[in-house]
Amino acid sequence: MSYVSLQKSQLLDSIESHVLYADLCCVVIGNEGLGKTFFVEQLTQRLEGKAYLSQIQALPEMTLQQLEKSICLQLGLGWQETEAKLHTRIKEKLDQRGLLVVDDAHLLSLACLEYLMALVHEQFTQKATTLYIVLTGLSDLAEKLNQTDSLSNNPNICAVFELQAIEANETKQLIAYFQAIDEVTVETLYDEQKLHYFWELSQGRPAELKYQLERWLSQTSVKAKVTEDENRHVENNSKETSTQKYTKSLVYALIAIILITVLIFQKDINKAIEGNESENIVLKEKKDSIKNNLSKINEPSKKVTEEVNQSTLLLSQENRKSKEQTTQQESAQQKEALSQDFVESKITEGGHKDNLEEVKKEITKKDNKDSLLVVKKQNVQNTKENITPTETKPKPKIVLDKQIKLQLTSDEIALSQYADTQYTLQWVALSSLEAANQYREKHPLKGNMLIFRRKKAKGYLYLIVSGQFNNRDDAEHTRIIYLKRAYPGKAWIKSAKSVKKEISALQ
Incomplete structure (x- = not known):
């Protein structure tokens, strides 16, 4: 409040x-x-x-x-x-x-x-x-x-x-407003003497009171930070020194123990090293001899396997050739039988053996037709395999947009999504949309400007705003900057709640 x-x-x-x-x-x-x-x-x-x-x-x-x-x-x-x-x-x-x-x-x-x-x-x-x-x-x-x-x-x-000027008894309420706290916490933080001291320094002027309060808060916070940093630095130094001493002592003790054990058992260590070397040499020799024996045993077995593989390959090739010859002979016999049956049937139909040459001609024609039919079927199958069915794309459904129902512009929809606690800067309110667009195009902040409508007795007013601020102080600060830059028009602060109220009145 x-x-x-x-x-x-x-x-x-x-x-x-x-x-x-x-x-x-x-x-x-x-x-x-x-x-x-x-x-x-x-x-x-x-x-x-x-x-x-x-x-x-x-x-x-x-x-x-x-x-x-x-x-x-x-x-x-x-x-x-x-x-x-x-x-x-x-x-x-x-x-x-x-x-x-x-x-x-x-x-x-x-x-x-x-x-x-x-x-x-x-x-x-x-x-x-x-x-x-x-x-x-x-x-x-x-x-x-x-x-x-x-x-x-x-x-x-x-x-x-x-x-x-403010009275002395109003100092507490004004400090609570400046620090955004309640009056009870102000009473706990500041006693009567300190509050009266603030009032005397400000001489009853709210701006001076705010300055003195911020100055006192900054000084006290800096002192608190300095003391905290010093204490942390001292604690860290003390911890580091104690841990470093402890680790160093442990390292030195371990090194001393290792050196003493090495001096005591030096002879035994040398004997163990020599014995390990001789054992390693013997083991290597045994391994080499075993490998040589295995290679000698494996040589005849490899030769036998190669001979077996070659014989199996020759048998399989001979079997394939015999099978192919039998199939060829059977197909030729079937063709001859079919041709003889066909000739006999034609002879019986005609009743005379003099027509044998005409029957042979018909047989050759029939064979040619059958071959053509086979070729055509293969071509048809190939074309069917090559043809890909055309995909039928479903027609997109037409969805009615809520924005069309509400008849709001994109700028008005964007403004209606602002929070109620936010603020913006209003520049002008014009009676026509063309004038509003012309004003925005000529303004240095045209990329950040939005236009919304306000109902009036006849038609609409077109208001131009810019910016989205979380509090009034930020909006006031930017407004003063725009004034110093001499931007065309004099902006004033407007709450997002009132803007949304005017936009909702359009629906």
Whole structure:
């Protein structure tokens, strides 16, 4: 939970009601470090979804045209120059009030401040406020506003609020917020004297209190680390020395025992070595003689086996030749018998033996036909073997995509997958998709930008966001970097929860 002091919480309540229902302009002043930026963040979080937001970080070199264009871009009105005034354009295109928050407004020029005060005066006289303005800055801001013609002639159009320093009893709550712990643990970590000491150093300014707290925590953590490292180093050294001494003593003792045994049994060792050498020589001689005898015995057996193998091969070859001759003779006899039977049948059918030559011709024709049929069958079988059946591929089933049912773009689907605790940077909100695409193509961060739609009374607004941050501090840090790089447009922080809420409203 974000910590807000009692004075700031009451001030937030009053300014929130002003933004929604009043026709004035709010000016919040205070010294440096009192939490004006934090106050603005809390105000925008409260009014998220209740009003269209345009948040601008003022710079000394900002011109009037840059200010007006950045307001129009953030409210989704486009950057084209028109003769219509800003509050009338907001009334025509937006369905609820817009909120303009200018932080560090004391850095703006008198021309920019005059433009803002004239805008407030026109809406106040018409009693139709469509853009509520909140300015924050140092105490010099009040003096600069008094120099403008619109405010000097109409002092009732502006309400000034001043931020105060925190009280001593609020130090504990603010430290709990900075360290992300509860108040009970703060009481256990810090006593009353230390808390009062922190408050005196900060002089009631939250920024100074945060600085002093971080400084004290860094110093204490460094001291603790140094002492721990020293203790570990001493322990390791002591362990290493004791283990090294123990191992060395064991090694020396073993070496001494080995040397003593060698000196005592030197004669026996020499005899054993000589006896082993003679035994090895005898064994080698026996092995060689055994090998020679075995080779002599194996020579006649090898010759016998070779002769047997040759005889078996000759017998097998003769058997094969005899079998082939018998098969050839049988086939020739069968052919002769068949031809004789066929001739006799033809003779009996014709009744005369003079037709023998015609019968022989028919027999030759029949043999040729049979051979052709055999060749054709073999060709057909070969073609069947060569032909591979064509694979019938199943037709892919048409699956309806959930994205088509929901009618969401790829950017909107990607944004809807963000976590609710994350944040992003919103740059502009435009009334047409072409204008949004043109803006994104010309921006240096176009590869990191996503576009989603917001419903309005007629049609959609196309909002452009960039980045995915796990906390608000990271988003604020990158936003300040983009401001220093002078990227076109002034980004402001937007929670992923509100983005997903607007996307879900499209379905």
